[in-house]
Amino acid sequence: MDISWSVAVALLVVMVMVVSTGGANVSYDGRSLMIDGERKMLFSGSIHYPRSTPDMWPSLISKAKEGGIDVIETYVFWNLHEPQPGQYDFSGRRDIVAFIKQIQAQGLYACLRIGPYIEGEWTYGGFPFWLHDVPGVVFRSNNEPFKIENEYQNVEKAFGEDGPPYVSWAAEMAVGLQTGVPWCMCKQDDAPDPVINACNGLRCGETFTGPNSPNKPSIWTENWTSFCFIIHRLTRFSGWLHYQYHGGTNFGRTAAEYMITSYYDQAPLDEYDNLNLKAYKHYTIQAYVFSGDSGACAAFLVNMDNTKSVVVQFQNSSYELPRKSISILPDCKTVAFNTAKVSTQFNTRITIPAIKFDAAEKWEQFEEVIPQFDATTLRSDVLLEHMNTTKDVSDYLWYTSSIQQDSMEQQSTLSVKSLGHVLHAFVNGEHVGSLHGRFRNTAFTLEGAVSLNEGTNNISLLSATVGLPDSGSFLERRALGVESVIIQDSKEAKNITNLSWGYQVGLLGEKLQIYSLEESKSVNWSSLGSSQPLTWYKSVFDAPKGDDPVALNLGSMGKGEAWVNGQSIGRYWVSFRTLAGIPSQTWYHVPRSFLQPGDNLLVLFEEETGNPLDITVDTISVTKPSLRK
Ligand SMILES: *[C@@H]1O[C@H](CO)[C@@H](O)[C@H](O)[C@H]1NC(C)=O
Numbered sequence: 001m002d003i004s005w006s007v008a009v010a011l012l013v014v015m016v017m018v019v020s021t022g023g024a025n026v027s028y029d030g031r032s033l034m035i036d037g038e039r040k041m042l043f044s045g046s047i048h049y050p051r052s053t054p055d056m057w058p059s060l061i062s063k064a065k066e067g068g069i070d071v072i073e074t075y076v077f078w079n080l081h082e083p084q085p086g087q088y089d090f091s092g093r094r095d096i097v098a099f100i101k102q103i104q105a106q107g108l109y110a111c112l113r114i115g116p117y118i119e120g121e122w123t124y125g126g127f128p129f130w131l132h133d134v135p136g137v138v139f140r141s142n143n144e145p146f147k148i149e150n151e152y153q154n155v156e157k158a159f160g161e162d163g164p165p166y167v168s169w170a171a172e173m174a175v176g177l178q179t180g181v182p183w184c185m186c187k188q189d190d191a192p193d194p195v196i197n198a199c200n201g202l203r204c205g206e207t208f209t210g211p212n213s214p215n216k217p218s219i220w221t222e223n224w225t226s227f228c229f230i231i232h233r234l235t236r237f238s239g240w241l242h243y244q245y246h247g248g249t250n251f252g253r254t255a256a257e258y259m260i261t262s263y264y265d266q267a268p269l270d271e272y273d274n275l276n277l278k279a280y281k282h283y284t285i286q287a288y289v290f291s292g293d294s295g296a297c298a299a300f301l302v303n304m305d306n307t308k309s310v311v312v313q314f315q316n317s318s319y320e321l322p323r324k325s326i327s328i329l330p331d332c333k334t335v336a337f338n339t340a341k342v343s344t345q346f347n348t349r350i351t352i353p354a355i356k357f358d359a360a361e362k363w364e365q366f367e368e369v370i371p372q373f374d375a376t377t378l379r380s381d382v383l384l385e386h387m388n389t390t391k392d393v394s395d396y397l398w399y400t401s402s403i404q405q406d407s408m409e410q411q412s413t414l415s416v417k418s419l420g421h422v423l424h425a426f427v428n429g430e431h432v433g434s435l436h437g438r439f440r441n442t443a444f445t446l447e448g449a450v451s452l453n454e455g456t457n458n459i460s461l462l463s464a465t466v467g468l469p470d471s472g473s474f475l476e477r478r479a480l481g482v483e484s485v486i487i488q489d490s491k492e493a494k495n496i497t498n499l500s501w502g503y504q505v506g507l508l509g510e511k512l513q514i515y516s517l518e519e520s521k522s523v524n525w526s527s528l529g530s531s532q533p534l535t536w537y538k539s540v541f542d543a544p545k546g547d548d549p550v551a552l553n554l555g556s557m558g559k560g561e562a563w564v565n566g567q568s569i570g571r572y573w574v575s576f577r578t579l580a581g582i583p584s585q586t587w588y589h590v591p592r593s594f595l596q597p598g599d600n601l602l603v604l605f606e607e608e609t610g611n612p613l614d615i616t617v618d619t620i621s622v623t624k625p626s627l628r629k
Pocket residue numbers: 025026027034036037038
């Protein structure tokens with residue numbers, strides 16, 4: 001899977017509330033969920049509202065509905081809604097109320113995973129960073145300064161005797177809100193009554209030991225990609241969730257550590273709101289029929305034969321299955337969806353370059369200023385932890401110091417140990433080297449040859465995070481950034497870890513917001529020169545004609561962040577190669593709603609030595625479906 005910059009993936013969840021958007025009465029017994037007294041087998045799919053734009057929501061929801069989904073599931077992203085204590089934001093992509101109303105308008109149900117901890121490959125697992133500085137806080141524990149939750153059981157042991165009382169507290173708190181709809185705890189076998197213990201993960205059909213009380217139904221809250229395996233086991237489940245129905249985009253700095261900007265592009269609806277039939281291609285079994293013990297029934301009829309359609313008898317009716325297609329019968333009677341009606345083949349994405357930036361005159365650049373110790377105001381005699389110093393206002397933290405040399409040393413070695421994620425080292429303004437860690441293996445040691453002057457030598461180390469950690473226990477104790485620094489010259493190894501260090505949080509360009517329409521003139525841009533690390537690039541472009549989705553092809557760039565009209569479309573890291581040697585992500589979604597017809601401001605901050613001349617603005621389409629009966 002290409003979810004993270006470095007391949008591996010962990011998905012976890014927690015407190016879930018089944019919300020009836022129409023004011024219906026949602027209840028349950030040991031056999032199923034019931035809506036207004038009627039037993040329901042519910043199919044749910046995830047669409048996370050901030051991972052797309054409000055103008056995309058109606059179409060995403062309606063396509064999910066067409067695909068047989070009854071319930072749209074989403075996390076609630078605390079750190080988006082309360083960036084500072086008591087300061088709330090429900091605007092734009094954060095407008096969860098408008099999102100839920102759109103679900104209601106299309107006649108579907110909503111399922112909220114309220115967290116507050118969500119993991120979700122989302123920065124800091126959804127926690128606002130200020131929580132880290134609440135005195136005495138221990139996240140996800142029976143800790144008064146904290147008290148909130150999701151998918152707890154897998155970390156509960158780490159908290160010792162503070163685990164179980166915390167689970168009880170979370171259940172009482174949730175039920176006490178009297179929302180009138182049932183609550184679930186994902187991955188919590190001992191969820192206290194009346195909270196339903198739900199199975200969460202890939203293998204629920206095999207591993208779930210069942211509800212912890214005879215009056216609770218079996219609920220499967222997360223299954224991670226295509227339908228295949230699970231279906232023959234589904235007779236045991238009265239509700240299940242397809243994670244992720246639409247992935248979307250981790251705009252801005254919202255991705256968790258080492259997660260790529262594109263999120264679950266392989267979901268049934270891809271990042272660009274196109275049907276992604278590749279998501280179904282792993283079907284290997286021909287027919288899936290399952291009925292709940294509540295009498296509910298659903299079926300998937302699959303014809304994997306690539307050459308001919310077949311007619312099958314199913315429950316006294318006949319169905320024609322076009323070649324290489326899947327029919328979904330949510331009630332075992334009516335075909336709600338057949339993949340062949342959408343496309344005769346597994347569709348392929350087509351990217352067409354619409355705008356090129358291939359002339360030097362189209363660009364201007366601004367070289368980020370490398371700060372020196374003398375100019376810094378924040379000082380410390382120890383190396384500070386990265387996140388605790390930036391408070392997550394930026395990915396970047398400069399560590400600067402200066403050393404005195406008695407004589408010139410042309411063959412010295414600088415050695416910097418970092419706890420993660422990325423480091424660019426400079427001595428006397430010269431680039432010494434860059435290095436990065438990987439998902440679950442964030443630490444590394446950068447070594448580079450330096451030549452030292454007699455007298456003062458300036459050391460400037462730019463440490464960068466790529467998202468904050470989102471999983472596991474004791475998130476508040478994680479440490480990143482520079483840990484120790486050694487300079488080895490011909491005579492000795494000097495451990496300069498304990499020198500006086502000066503700090504600068506963030507980049508000058510970030511501080512001046514030179515990516516924004518208003519502030520882009522606050523620095524003197526110059527014409528395009530030779531490619532240097534830490535360079536800002538600026539251009540303008542017209543929106544491509546038509547209404548196909550738009551993406552930036554950044555294949556010629558290295559690593560950085562990109563903004564269109566002042567809005568961050570996310571971090572890019574094209575130079576990060578997957579194990580197969582291909583860039584983790586080349587195209588970066590620019591939602592149409594970010595664009596105006598002409599004069600769109602494009603600004604990139606490039607950490608490496610990318611070539612902006614080969615950037616293109618592309619339109620995205622899929623091979624056109626040919627409709628069949
Ligand atoms: C909701 O439905 C359940 C099950 O049918 C029923 O027992 C309960 O009284 C209903 N509650 C309301 C408020 O109508």
